[in-house]
Amino acid sequence: MNIRRFFGKNAREALAQVKQALGDDAIIVANRSVNGGTEIMAMLETDIATTSGQAAAATSMDNSRSLLDFVTAKDQPRQVTPQASTAPAMPANAQAIEETAVHESAIMDMLKQHNQQQEQAYQVATQTLEEKMMGMMQEMRQMRSHFETQMSAMTWQHHLQHSPAKSKVLSTLLSASFSAALSRQIAEKMPNHIDVNKAPMWAKEVISRNLHTLDDEDALLDRGGIYALVGPTGVGKTTTTAKLAARYVMKHGTQNLGLITTDSYRIGGYEQLRIYGKILGVMVHAVKDEEDLKIALNELKNKHMILVDTVGVSQRDQAVTEQLSMLSRADSPIQKLLCLNATSTGDTLTDVMRSYKKHDIAGCIVTKLDEAAAIGNVLDVLIRERMRLFYTTSGQRVPEDIEVADKQALVERVLTPHQASLPYQYLDEELPLVISSMMQTAAQEH
Numbered sequence: 001m002n003i004r005r006f007f008g009k010n011a012r013e014a015l016a017q018v019k020q021a022l023g024d025d026a027i028i029v030a031n032r033s034v035n036g037g038t039e040i041m042a043m044l045e046t047d048i049a050t051t052s053g054q055a056a057a058a059t060s061m062d063n064s065r066s067l068l069d070f071v072t073a074k075d076q077p078r079q080v081t082p083q084a085s086t087a088p089a090m091p092a093n094a095q096a097i098e099e100t101a102v103h104e105s106a107i108m109d110m111l112k113q114h115n116q117q118q119e120q121a122y123q124v125a126t127q128t129l130e131e132k133m134m135g136m137m138q139e140m141r142q143m144r145s146h147f148e149t150q151m152s153a154m155t156w157q158h159h160l161q162h163s164p165a166k167s168k169v170l171s172t173l174l175s176a177s178f179s180a181a182l183s184r185q186i187a188e189k190m191p192n193h194i195d196v197n198k199a200p201m202w203a204k205e206v207i208s209r210n211l212h213t214l215d216d217e218d219a220l221l222d223r224g225g226i227y228a229l230v231g232p233t234g235v236g237k238t239t240t241t242a243k244l245a246a247r248y249v250m251k252h253g254t255q256n257l258g259l260i261t262t263d264s265y266r267i268g269g270y271e272q273l274r275i276y277g278k279i280l281g282v283m284v285h286a287v288k289d290e291e292d293l294k295i296a297l298n299e300l301k302n303k304h305m306i307l308v309d310t311v312g313v314s315q316r317d318q319a320v321t322e323q324l325s326m327l328s329r330a331d332s333p334i335q336k337l338l339c340l341n342a343t344s345t346g347d348t349l350t351d352v353m354r355s356y357k358k359h360d361i362a363g364c365i366v367t368k369l370d371e372a373a374a375i376g377n378v379l380d381v382l383i384r385e386r387m388r389l390f391y392t393t394s395g396q397r398v399p400e401d402i403e404v405a406d407k408q409a410l411v412e413r414v415l416t417p418h419q420a421s422l423p424y425q426y427l428d429e430e431l432p433l434v435i436s437s438m439m440q441t442a443a444q445e446h
Contacts, residue, residue, distance in 0.1 A: 002043055003029055009037045018042045165199040166190055172200050176414050177376030179346055182384055204411050211379060212388045213405040214363070220390075221251055224304040226297070228327050229365070231339035232352055233312030236367040238263065239396060240339060241309040242276035246399030248305055254281045256304035260296050261286050262323070263311040273309050276398065290326045297332050308334065324359035335362040337390060342369050346377035353385050363388040366405070370394035376414050 004021065008014030014037070018026050022044055029041040166187045173183035186206055194202050214220065227244075229237045241259070248257050259282050261273045277284040285296040300306050308327070313320045327334045338361045340349055364387050366378055382389055392410070395401030 003041055004043065006040045006042060007034070007037055008040075011038045011040075014038045014040045163192070165194050165196045168196050168199040169203050172203060172415060172417075173376070175417070177346065177374040178380045179377075179384070182380050200415060204415055207379070207383065207415070208407055208411045210383045211407045211411065212382075212386070213407045214388065214390045217247075217404045218251075221248055221305070224256075226306040226308065226330075226332055226334045227362075228308035228310055228334050228336050229339055230310050230324065230327075230336050230356060230361075231312065232314055232341075235312065235339040235341045236393060237312060237339050238272050238276075238309050239398065240365055240367060240391075240393055240402065241273065241307050242280075242398045243393065243402040244391070245276065245280055245282065245307055247402065248307075249280050249282070250399070252304065257282050258300035258303035258306040259284045259309070260293070260300070260306060261309040262288075262293070263309060279398075290329060293326065294331055297330055301332070320355055321359070324356070328359070336360065337362060338364045338387075340364055340366050340378055340381070342366050342372035342375050342378045342392075344377070346380060349378055349381045350384075353381050353387065357385060357387070361387065363390045365389075365391045365393065367393045370401075374414070375410065379410060379414055 006014050006017040006021070008017060011031070014031075018028070018040055022042055026042045026044060029043055031038065031040045033039075169187045169190055170183050173186065174180065186203060189206075190199070190202060229241050229244075231237055238261075245257060245259060257280075259273065259277050261284060263273070274284045285300070287293045287296050297306070310323060310327075313323055324336065327336060336356075336359065338353070338356050340352065344352070364382060366375075366382075366389060369375065369392050372378075381387075389405040389407075391402055392405050393402045
C-alpha cells in the first residue's frame with residue numbers, strides 16, 4: 001500500500017495537491033489539523049487491490065473516503081454500508097455521475113445558505129446603523145435647538161439692554177397674555193425715538209389700529225340676512241343667539257325674525273332656545289340634517305333676518321367640516337359667526353380659529369368676558385388672524401349682557417395692569433429667554 005502525505009495552509013490547498021498528484025480517484029485515508037495548516041493522507045484507489053485479507057479490506061472500506069466524498073462530507077451524513085448486501089454493485093461510471101450530482105447540489109445548498117446568512121447579517125447591520133444615525137440626528141437637532149435658543153436669547157438681551165422702551169413694550173404685552181410672536185413683532189416696529197414712559201401708550205395705539213371691530217350694528221341689522229353661530233362646545237352659542245334675537249326684536253319687531261337650531265344632540269338644546277323664542281314671540285325651527293335645513297330656510301325665506309344656533313363641535317372633530325359644509329350647501333347664503341371663549345388659553349383659541357377659519361368665517365363673537373382674568377390671548381388671535389370682532393358678551397342675562405365690540409374699551413382693559421396679574425409679569429432679565437423659547441416652540445409647531 002502506497003500512502004502519501006500532503007500538507008497545505010488550509011484544507012482547500014491540501015485537497016488541490018491531492019487532486020494534482022493522485023487525480024479524482026484518490027482515496028482520503030485521514031486528515032487532521034496541524035500547526036500552520038491541514039495534513040491529508042491519501043492513496044490511489046488501485047492500491048487497495050494489493051491489500052489482502054477480508055479484515056484489511058473491510059477496515060479500508062470503512063475508514064477511507066474518496067476525494068469527492070471528503071468535499072461533500074460537510075453537508076451530507078456519512079453512509080455506512082452493511083457488510084452483507086444483496087444489491088448489485090453500482091457501475092463505476094453511474095456512481096461517479098451520482099456523486100457529482102450530489103456534490104453540485106451540496107455546493108448550491110451551501111451557497112444559498114451562505115447568501116441567506118450574509119443577507120440577514122446585512123439587514124441587521126443596516127438596521128443598527130439606521131437606528132444609530134437617527135439617534136445621532138435627534139441629538140444634533142436637540143443641540144441645534146438649544147444653541148438657537150441661547151443665541152436668540154443673547155440677541156434679544158442685547159437689543160433690550162440698548163432699548164428700554166422695547167423692553168417695556170415686551171414686558172407689558174407678555175404680561176397681558178399676548179403671544180411672543182405678536183409681542184416681538186410690535187416691539188420690533190417701535191421707532192427708536194419713543195420714550196420708555198410713552199411706550200405703553202404707543203403699544204395701545206398699535207393694538208387699537210390692528211383690532212378690527214363691527215363698524216355699524218344698525219347697518220348689520222338693517223341689512224339682515226342669515227347668520228349661523230358656530231364654535232366649540234360650551235362657548236355660549238345658544239344664549240348668544242337669544243341675545244342677538246332680542247336686539248333685533250327691539251329694533252325691528254318679531255314679524256321678520258326667524259330662529260333655527262341644529263342642536264338636536266344635546267339634551268335640552270332645542271328646549272333652551274324654544275323658551276327664549278317663546279319669550280320673544282318667535283317660533284323656533286329644529287333641523288337634524290341638510291334636507292331639514294333647506295326646508296326650514298325655504299319656509300322662512302320671507303324673513304328679514306334668520307339666526308341659526310348650531311350644535312357645539314370640538315375644533316379637532318371631523319364633524320366641524322361636516323357641519324360647516326352643510327351650512328355652505330344651503331340654498332341661501334349663510335354667514336358664519338365664530339364664538340370664542342375669552343377664558344380659553346391662547347393655544348386653544350389659535351387651534352379653534354385655524355380649524356373654523358378655513359370654512360369662510362365672516363366674523364367673531366367673544367363670549368364670557370366677565371369670567372376672563374386676562375383677555376390678551378383672545379385679542380391676540382383676532383389680530384394675528386385678521387378677524388373682525390362683531391360682539392362681546394359678559395353674562396347670562398338676555399338681552400342686557402351683549403355689546404357691540406368696543407375696541408377702545410377692550411384695549412384699555414387688556415393693557416391696564418391689575419394686582420392679580422403681577423405674579424405672571426416677567427422681569428426684564430427673564431424676557432430674552434422667554435421670547436426665544438416661545439419663538440422656538442412656535443417655529444416647531446409650523
